Amino acid sequence: MAVLNIPHTRVRGVAACVPKKEESNYDYELTSEKERKMFVKTTGIETRRVAEPGVTTADLCYEAAEKLIADLKWDKEEIDALVFISQSGDYILPATGIILQDRLGLPKTTMAYDVNLGCSGYIYGMSQLSSLISTGGIRKALMLVGDVSTATSSYRDKSTYLLFGDAGTATALEFDQEAPKMTFNLKSDGAGYDAIIIPEGGLRHFISEESFKYKDYGNGMMRNGIQVALNGEKVFHFSMREVAPNIRELVENQLSKSLEDFDYYVLHQANMLMNNSIRRKLKLDKEKFPNSIQRYGNTSSASIPLTIVTELRQALTGQTKDMVLCGFGVGLSWGSVNVHAENMVIPELVEV
Numbered sequence: 001m002a003v004l005n006i007p008h009t010r011v012r013g014v015a016a017c018v019p020k021k022e023e024s025n026y027d028y029e030l031t032s033e034k035e036r037k038m039f040v041k042t043t044g045i046e047t048r049r050v051a052e053p054g055v056t057t058a059d060l061c062y063e064a065a066e067k068l069i070a071d072l073k074w075d076k077e078e079i080d081a082l083v084f085i086s087q088s089g090d091y092i093l094p095a096t097g098i099i100l101q102d103r104l105g106l107p108k109t110t111m112a113y114d115v116n117l118g119c120s121g122y123i124y125g126m127s128q129l130s131s132l133i134s135t136g137g138i139r140k141a142l143m144l145v146g147d148v149s150t151a152t153s154s155y156r157d158k159s160t161y162l163l164f165g166d167a168g169t170a171t172a173l174e175f176d177q178e179a180p181k182m183t184f185n186l187k188s189d190g191a192g193y194d195a196i197i198i199p200e201g202g203l204r205h206f207i208s209e210e211s212f213k214y215k216d217y218g219n220g221m222m223r224n225g226i227q228v229a230l231n232g233e234k235v236f237h238f239s240m241r242e243v244a245p246n247i248r249e250l251v252e253n254q255l256s257k258s259l260e261d262f263d264y265y266v267l268h269q270a271n272m273l274m275n276n277s278i279r280r281k282l283k284l285d286k287e288k289f290p291n292s293i294q295r296y297g298n299t300s301s302a303s304i305p306l307t308i309v310t311e312l313r314q315a316l317t318g319q320t321k322d323m324v325l326c327g328f329g330v331g332l333s334w335g336s337v338n339v340h341a342e343n344m345v346i347p348e349l350v351e352v
Contacts, residue, residue: 002186002335003254009130010176013345015068016169016309017060018049018296020351025162030155030220039162044272048165048297051148055352057088058096058103060168061144063350065104068170071347074140076105081132081141082112085125085301087330088147089114100144111138118196119268119329120186121145121301123337126171126325127184133175143171147300152198154223156214160230163271165297169305172345179340185250186335187242195234196330200225235329239274243267243328244281250336251324259284262338263321264312268328269293269303301327313346 024047026036040046051060061084069076082104084097101112115125122145132138146168153161200211211225223229247265251257265288267275272293279289290311292303299306304325308316315321320342328334 002184004127004131004184004186005181006127006130006134006184007181008134008136008175008177008179009182010174010179011339011341011344012172012174013068013072014169014171014305014308015064015071015347015350016167016302016306017064017350017352018165018167018306019051019055019060021050021052022047023050028158028162031158042271042273043163044291044293045162045297046294048150049167050150051166055148056090057086057146057148057168058084058090058100060148060166060352061146061170062100062103063352064168065100065142065144065170067347067350068172068345071345072172074172077107079106079110079140079142080138081129082106082110083115083125083129083141083143084112085115085117085121085143085145086147087116087118087300088149088151097144117331117333118147118300119270120327120331120333120335122304123184123325123327123335124186124333126173126337127186127335129173130182133173136175139175141173143173145169145171145305146302149228149298149300152226152228154214154227156222157227158220159232160228163230163298165299167296167299167302167306169302169309171305182337182339183250183254184335184337185246185254187246188331188333190331192234192238192332195231195238195332196228198226198228235270236274238332239270239328240277242334243278243326246334247282247324247326247336250338255338261322262324263288264323265289266304266307266312266323266325268326269296269298269307270329271298309346309349313348316341316344317346318343
């Protein structure tokens with residue numbers, strides 16, 4: 001069982017950046033007005049932020065990182081590690097994290113690498129980085145997390161295009177001998193790998209001329225082989241089956257606490273129906289579950305930190321709160337962690 005108890009690591013701050021361009025799902029031209037209203041009612045997604053062509057996840061993460069470093073007043077020479085977590089890197093190779101190390105002006109002594117994960121990436125990435133920090137060898141580190149999912153969504157596929165928004169985030173972690181331990185509950189099920197997939201472009205199905213040809217899958221779903229395909233029913237059932245038990249197992253079994261002991265539960269912003277169903281399974285008040293999906297859509301790996309910045313900035317600034325963060329989706333993979341937030345630095349949302 002991948003339950004990790006990691007001491008000596010504190011989350012010092014979180015920043016987020018989104019594109020200025022906003023799209024309304026009410027303006028989508030390929031469905032009727034009735035269908036658009038039903039989609040918004042079900043998913044909760046009214047508007048999304050969409051990156052202009054040429055703007056990458058790294059660009060958004062860079063802006064978030066610069067703002068967070070400045071507000072923390074960190075000396076860049078003291079940053080020991082940088083991890084870039086995304087499924088939309090700048091290149092197949094090299095790793096985007098290494099490019100960002102140089103772009104941010106971090107020293108050559110900074111360890112940098114990528115993690116190829118989406119919806120659960122924030123939790124998985126934090127488990128990796130906090131494990132490294134807890135040894136004391138790394139004192140300050142940046143976790144840059146995000147995706148430009150709209151670049152791989154087909155406008156002619158109503159099952160995916162209206163869901164996704166773009167965002168990049170930066171999270172600062174620091175060695176702290178007195179920090180309460182973080183406990184991670186991490187799981188995966190590769191049998192469901194095709195529930196959310198870009199089927200072509202990798203080595204399994206190498207890109208070809210055929211990859212760019214659109215196919216009609218019926219019911220308003222038309223896409224090519226290098227655009228994302230989503231089995232919504234499969235993802236919904238997976239989430240209903242696994243997420244609430246994962247959180248309950250973390251809180252009650254591993255931490256020996258009550259679900260009511262935590263101030264906030266920040267879930268991956270998959271869709272409103274799904275997250276409300278998870279909340280009801282946990283029998284908790286909606287005030288404990290902040291949502292950013294209405295204005296930003298499903299921002300993949302960025303959704304948890306983006307929600308912290310946009311919905312909890314005032315509640316966490318200068319305050320002490322206990323939170324549970326939970327990511328779930330593509331892979332299939334999922335996981336949760338408890339975070340003790342104390343005097344976190346959270347800049348206002350950056351827009352570019």
